[in-house]
Amino acid sequence: MNNIPVREERTLRFHILRHNPQDSESVPHQQVFEIQEADSMTLFIALNEIRENLDSSLQFDFVCRAGICGSCAMIINGKPGLACRTLTRDLPEDIFLAPLPVFELISDLSVNTGKWMRAISERLETWVHNRQEEVDLQQLEAPMEQSLAYSIYELERCIECGCCIAACGTAQMRDQFVGAVGLNKIARFRLDPRDEREDTDFYELIGDESGVFGCLTLLGCEDVCPKELPLAAQLAYMRRKMASV
Amino acid sequence: MQVIQTDVLLIGGGLAGLRAAIAARRRGHDTIVLSLVPAKRSHSAAAQGGMQASLANSNKGMGDNEDIHFADTVRGSDWGADQDVVRMFVNTAPKAVRELAAWGVPWNRVERGDREVIINGEKVTITEKDEAHGLITARNFGGTRHWRTCYVSDGTGHSMLYNVNDRAIAENIPVHERMEAMALIHDGERCYGAIVRNLISGELLAYVARATCIATGGFGRIYRVSTNAIINEGMGAAIALETGVATLGNMEAVQFHPTAIFPAGILVTEGCRGDGGLLLDGEQKRFMPDYEPEKKELASRDVVSRRMEEHIAAGHAAKSRFGDHLWLDIRLLGKKHIDTKLREVKDICQYFLGVDPVSQLIPVRPAQHYSMGGIRTNYRGESQQLKGLFAAGEAACWDMHGFNRLGGNSVAETVVAGMLVGEFIADFCDKPENEITISTALIRDCWQKESAHLQGLCIGGGENPFGLIREMQNTMTELVGIFRHGDRLQQAVDKLQLLLQRSNNLHVASQARGANPELVAAYRVPRMLKLALCVAYGALQRTESRGAHFREDYPQRNDQLWLKRTLARWPDADAILPSLDYEELSVMNMELPPGWRGYGAKDFINHPDAPRREQEIEQLRQSMAGASRFELQNMLMPYEQLMPERYRRRNARLGENERGEIEIRETGSGEKQ
Numbered sequence: 001m002n003n004i005p006v007r008e009e010r011t012l013r014f015h016i017l018r019h020n021p022q023d024s025e026s027v028p029h030q031q032v033f034e035i036q037e038a039d040s041m042t043l044f045i046a047l048n049e050i051r052e053n054l055d056s057s058l059q060f061d062f063v064c065r066a067g068i069c070g071s072c073a074m075i076i077n078g079k080p081g082l083a084c085r086t087l088t089r090d091l092p093e094d095i096f097l098a099p100l101p102v103f104e105l106i107s108d109l110s111v112n113t114g115k116w117m118r119a120i121s122e123r124l125e126t127w128v129h130n131r132q133e134e135v136d137l138q139q140l141e142a143p144m145e146q147s148l149a150y151s152i153y154e155l156e157r158c159i160e161c162g163c164c165i166a167a168c169g170t171a172q173m174r175d176q177f178v179g180a181v182g183l184n185k186i187a188r189f190r191l192d193p194r195d196e197r198e199d200t201d202f203y204e205l206i207g208d209e210s211g212v213f214g215c216l217t218l219l220g221c222e223d224v225c226p227k228e229l230p231l232a233a234q235l236a237y238m239r240r241k242m243a244s245v
Numbered sequence: 246m247q248v249i250q251t252d253v254l255l256i257g258g259g260l261a262g263l264r265a266a267i268a269a270r271r272r273g274h275d276t277i278v279l280s281l282v283p284a285k286r287s288h289s290a291a292a293q294g295g296m297q298a299s300l301a302n303s304n305k306g307m308g309d310n311e312d313i314h315f316a317d318t319v320r321g322s323d324w325g326a327d328q329d330v331v332r333m334f335v336n337t338a339p340k341a342v343r344e345l346a347a348w349g350v351p352w353n354r355v356e357r358g359d360r361e362v363i364i365n366g367e368k369v370t371i372t373e374k375d376e377a378h379g380l381i382t383a384r385n386f387g388g389t390r391h392w393r394t395c396y397v398s399d400g401t402g403h404s405m406l407y408n409v410n411d412r413a414i415a416e417n418i419p420v421h422e423r424m425e426a427m428a429l430i431h432d433g434e435r436c437y438g439a440i441v442r443n444l445i446s447g448e449l450l451a452y453v454a455r456a457t458c459i460a461t462g463g464f465g466r467i468y469r470v471s472t473n474a475i476i477n478e479g480m481g482a483a484i485a486l487e488t489g490v491a492t493l494g495n496m497e498a499v500q501f502h503p504t505a506i507f508p509a510g511i512l513v514t515e516g517c518r519g520d521g522g523l524l525l526d527g528e529q530k531r532f533m534p535d536y537e538p539e540k541k542e543l544a545s546r547d548v549v550s551r552r553m554e555e556h557i558a559a560g561h562a563a564k565s566r567f568g569d570h571l572w573l574d575i576r577l578l579g580k581k582h583i584d585t586k587l588r589e590v591k592d593i594c595q596y597f598l599g600v601d602p603v604s605q606l607i608p609v610r611p612a613q614h615y616s617m618g619g620i621r622t623n624y625r626g627e628s629q630q631l632k633g634l635f636a637a638g639e640a641a642c643w644d645m646h647g648f649n650r651l652g653g654n655s656v657a658e659t660v661v662a663g664m665l666v667g668e669f670i671a672d673f674c675d676k677p678e679n680e681i682t683i684s685t686a687l688i689r690d691c692w693q694k695e696s697a698h699l700q701g702l703c704i705g706g707g708e709n710p711f712g713l714i715r716e717m718q719n720t721m722t723e724l725v726g727i728f729r730h731g732d733r734l735q736q737a738v739d740k741l742q743l744l745l746q747r748s749n750n751l752h753v754a755s756q757a758r759g760a761n762p763e764l765v766a767a768y769r770v771p772r773m774l775k776l777a778l779c780v781a782y783g784a785l786q787r788t789e790s791r792g793a794h795f796r797e798d799y800p801q802r803n804d805q806l807w808l809k810r811t812l813a814r815w816p817d818a819d820a821i822l823p824s825l826d827y828e829e830l831s832v833m834n835m836e837l838p839p840g841w842r843g844y845g846a847k848d849f850i851n852h853p854d855a856p857r858r859e860q861e862i863e864q865l866r867q868s869m870a871g872a873s874r875f876e877l878q879n880m881l882m883p884y885e886q887l888m889p890e891r892y893r894r895r896n897a898r899l900g901e902n903e904r905g906e907i908e909i910r911e912t913g914s915g916e917k918q
Contacts, residue, residue: 022446022759039567040509042597052711057757061282064474066511067596068403068589069286085596106423106445107759114283114422118414127411128349135347137340138894141300142347143379144354150585152351153397156404160285194349 010037010093014050016058017098020107031055043076043083043097047109060109067226070161073100074109080163080224083109100166113162120178124205126185128195148191155188155234157227164231167220176210180221180231183212187234190241203245212239246692247450251277252674254438254454256426256481258284260406260659261638261666262460263413263420268667269456270418274674277452278413279424279441281461281476285410288462288474289659292402293589294516295384295394296657298338301898302380303355304371305362305392308907310898311335312874313390316837318651321388321545323792323802324830324839325495325617325647325810330624332836332884334645334654334661339896341660342381342395349408352381352395353586363521363577365541366531377899384586385519386652388545388844392519394653399514399589402656409660423760425480427768429457429488429634430683430691436634437683439484440695444760449696451688455681456670458626458635459485460663463616467777468726469718471613472505472512481640483772485620486779490630492812492826494621494642496776497783500650500793501727503549505612507570509597512614513590513607515652518542520586522575524553525606527563529572532556537844544844547649547793550611554727557610565608572606579603611727615639615655617646617793618780621812624887626666633679635670637662644810648792668889702767706750710766713751717744717770717777725781730797734785741781742821745774779813779823786825787811790846804839804852808832832858836882873904 011034019028033050044065051058060083063071067085074083075098077091088095103111120126164180165171171179186206189195206212215235222231253269255262258280270276280287301309314335319326346352357378359370386394397404413420423444430437430451438454464479465471485491503524504513518524524542526532536552537544544552553571556562562569575583575590580603583591587602594600594607620636621629622643628634636643638659643666645658673679724737748771755763789803790796808830813823832838832854839855841847865880872880875895879885885893895905902908 020757020759023757040597051762055755056711056753056763057755057761059757059760059762063282063286063476064288064291066291066593068400069290069474071282071286087596107757112423112445114286117283117285118420118422121411121414125415127408127415128347130347135344137343137892139343139897140899141343141381144351145379146354146356146382149351149354150398152349153400153404156351156407157400159290159403160283189349192349192351194347 012037012046012088013094014046015094015096016108018108019105020059021105022107037088041088043086043088044072046088047083059107068159070113070159073113073161073163073166074098075100075166080166082161082226100162102165102171103162111162113160116162117160117181120182124178124182124185126189128189128192129197130194131196144193152188152192155184155191155229158184158229159227161226163224163226164221167224169216169218169220170214174210174214177214178206178211180235182206183215183238184229184231184234187238199241199245203242206238207242207245212242215239246689248453248688249277249450250453251275252455253670254452254457255279255460256439256458257460257462257638257640258420258422259287259289259460259462259638260409260656261663262458263409264660264663265458265460265637265667265670266418267409267413267416268664269671269674270416272671272675274671276418278418278420279426279452280420280422281425281444283422284420285406287406288477289406289656290403291474291512292656293399293512294386294514294519295396295401295653296338296342296405297386297389297393297651297653298342298395298657299335299393300339300342300381300383300395301391302377303382303392304373305385306383309391309393310874310901310905311896312878314338314393317389318645318654319837320842321649321651322647323649323842324804324808325498325644325792327624327644328836328882329884329887330643330645332882333624333665333888334658336888336896337661337664337892338657340892341657341664345405345408345660346381348412350404351397353397355380355382366521366523366577380899384516385543386515387518387543387549388540388651394516394519396516398585399516399587405656405660426484427695428691429484430688431488431490431631432687433490434632435681436631437681437687440691444765447759447761449692451692453683453688455674455679456633456635458637458666458670459620459640460637461640463639464773464776465613465616467717467721467773467780468613469722470505470510472502472510473613478769478773479616479776480769480772481636482619483776485628485634485636486775486813486815487772487818488631489814489816489818491628491634492621492630492814493779494618494644495648495783495811496618496779496813497787497794497811498617498648498792499613499780500546500615500617501550501611502546502614503553503611504573504609505614506593506598507608507610508567510612511593511597513573513593513609514587515546517573517575517587517590520582521578522573523577525572525574526556526561528561529606532561540844545649545842546652548845550727551795553611563608570608570610573609574606575602576604613722615650617648617650618642625669626662627669633681635666637666648794664892665889668891699764699768702751702764703753703756706752708747708751710751710753710763710770713744713748713770714766714773717741717774721777721780725784728795728797729784731785734781737781738778738785741774741778745771745778745821748774775815775823782822783811783813783825800846802846802849804855805850808839808852834882836878838862875905
């Protein structure tokens with residue numbers, strides 16, 4: 001911990017894109033705030049400092065502040081990322097923050113990813129489909145290979161932060177595109193033997209241009225995924241599978 | 246004023262709330278879930294290491310069962326827990342894990358044959374049984390006799406929350422996101438729902454429900470240094486307290502987790518130590534075996550946290566420019582283990598510390614972690630004062646954890662409480678006598694009161710709400726922490742009272758439309774302060790040490806005077822202290838009467854009934870020689886009649902016969918050095 005370098009104290013300039021759609025007089029504009037950088041400062045700490053000391057109306061979303069809940073995705077110097085685990089020392093003195101595109105703007109840096117993600121879950125039916133509705137909880141569980149369980153978990157690590165959508169060329173053009181987050185979910189359930197759906201069922205959900213055939217393979221999604229999910233490989237794999245249905 | 250009507254209103258979209266909603270919905274009751282944030286962002290997602298359930302599939306779980314899980318939990322609670330509730334819980338936990346497995350949770354599984362693990366700092370080979378191959382495995386956690394913690398790498402809570410949430414979506418349960426319950430609608434006897442604020446538009450609405458259940462989690466954010474998500478401000482417990490009628494139980498029982506990274510306070514899982522990680526001091530020397538020869542790093546959290554602070558106070562800390570801390574060493578677990586089983590931990594170390602735990606030590610120090618206290622309910626999760634009000638999960642005190650919760654028992658409690666309380670809520674709604682007749686005047690009064698209050702905040706005084714929150718958090722961390730003392734607790738109470746008075750004079754500078762974050766802080770401050778006062782004042786009054794509540798001036802557990810639960814109420818809205826009552830725990834009804842926990846301090850002041858009850862139990866055991874463990878348990882403390890019918894049955898376990906005994910015994914321990 002003593003190996004964390006002490007930097008000379010900098011003055012950081014935050015250029016924040018602001019707009020409050022709740023206020024009919026609000027127009028989108030950039031506002032600049034200056035604060036002193038502190039040791040190990042994250043954007044979570046910096047934004048709270050701005051709100052508490054400089055402008056109490058500034059809106060943003062943090063929940064876990066530990067990089068696991070996906071609430072705080074925003075555009076940081078041009079790239080989508082999780083603000084809570086972005087350290088200011090990795091950024092220049094001028095820091096540009098903007099809300100994620102595509103999602104409905106709530107205010108300033110806060111966007112409604114929750115609503116978008118719920119709609120995707122409903123549309124893609126992202127749950128285990130099993131005709132045997134109630135399992136007998138008294139009995140031993142059905143066995144599963146550890147390697148399979150782990151592979152499912154690898155895809156399930158998605159935190160629905162929205163970075164992949166914000167970085168997606170297709171999502172900017174087509175509002176119905178389910179994006180890497182949606183296609184990855186289908187890949188997850190396709191892998192899961194507890195889900196009885198067949199490829200033909202999945203084809204119904206993603207076998208068109210709002211699904212797997214809409215992807216332009218720009219792979220911005222994989223570049224920005226904070227959980228480093230293997231999105232490119234999953235997209236290619238799903239396209240191959242769906243093309244053969 | 247918009248009024249939304251439903252059968253069941255669940256306040257809180259974490260695991261407990263969602264699972265209870267699924268139960269109620271499946272029984273045919275209209276159910277709405279309110280959530281401060283998108284439900285999948287709830288703090289349940291932060292549970293890393295796993296959930297306890299006595300499946301006993303893995304080699305190191307062999308011989309485990311509900312009885313042992315029960316005893317571990319009661320000992321962990323330092324005998325503060327309600328033993329009926331603990332029994333209900335341990336019998337349901339295996340069912341919960343199996344249900345989640347069917348819903349899609351990719352629990353880590355047993356792999357047959359030899360594998361290398363780290364136990365007590367040494368490599369040990371254990372052999373997994375053929376017949377267990379593919380079943381759900383478990384890791385070691387603190388304060389448990391067997392390896393019982395089922396896990397999904399170190400993203401267990403995330404995986405559980407996502408699958409339960411998606412199940413709720415499958416069952417068409419509406420989740421109204423970014424909604425905050427501001428007050429309960431009640432007439433002093435019956436709860437009718439809540440006044441709710443939309444955190445996008447700022448609009449106030451009324452939700453009217455036959456049953457209202459609070460599942461809003463804990464209140465860790467009354468402390469400055471906490472592993473909790475920043476939304477864990479205890480607003481559910483606070484609005485129950487503000488009814489003036491409902492009680493909060495054992496608010497002084499606050500858990501500090503041994504391994505929060507320093508100084509950010511972000512959790513790294515107990516699984517690090519469960520899997521073999523060690524605690525080292527400033528000289529990089531292992532110190533826990535000197536303090537706790539029995540369980541070492543894996544004593545209960547209250548004990549380990551105290552020993553760490555004790556060791557720091559004795560001058561053995563590692564020093565950094567942020568202050569004193571200790572080290573967590575997981576290097577011995579190896580890269581592969583860390584990359585697959587502890588990858589969130591690795592991410593956290595990398596992003597927040599710039600540390601690679603495969604080759605470097607992790608700076609840690611205990612931080613506030615869990616609220617054992619909460620809305621006091623009976624075993625059905627029902628408030629004992631307000632009919633129609635329920636609570637479940639960390640927000641509740643039904644009371645499963647007493648004065649200290651075991652690791653892996655909270656995320657387990659969320660789903661189990663959701664399953665059980667959800668059934669009880671459905672039972673409640675099934676009864677025609679629980680239909681409600683509510684006057685629109687009552688709804689309007691409640692709504693207008695909140696509305697006027699909010700408007701008042703926008704025109705008033707001079708105090709900055711953010712500043713008050715900071716002062717409260719500092720007070721709690723500095724004066725109501727791991728080591729408590731009457732003088733410092735009195736200072737804390739005095740300071741918090743002053744802060745509460747000052748909070749009558751808040752100034753909200755921003756007139757922003759919509760949620761207005763400053764206004765949000767302003768209406769939460771006095772509520773948080775009331776909770777903080779319940780904690781500090783309860784701690785001041787409890788002149789003993791029990792579980793996580795440790796008094797330097799009263800270091801012994803005192804069963805003679807304090808084997809009782811604190812109940813806090815706030816009957817007068819203008820008061821600056823809660824009124825406290827106490828509820829005795831009956832030793833003569835306990836299945837496990839108070840004794841030594843098996844770790845931690847050995848001296849305590851015994852309850853006069855304890856030897857009598859022990860003798861009674863011994864006689865019962867002798868008179869029932871040859872009885873199965875189920876029959877014996879039923880004689881000691883029958884609880885099955887309390888359970889919802891559908892969850893009463895026994896849990897199947899590999900190699901266990903109908904009498905609950907293991908039939909096939911492996912030769913040897915299955916462990917090679």
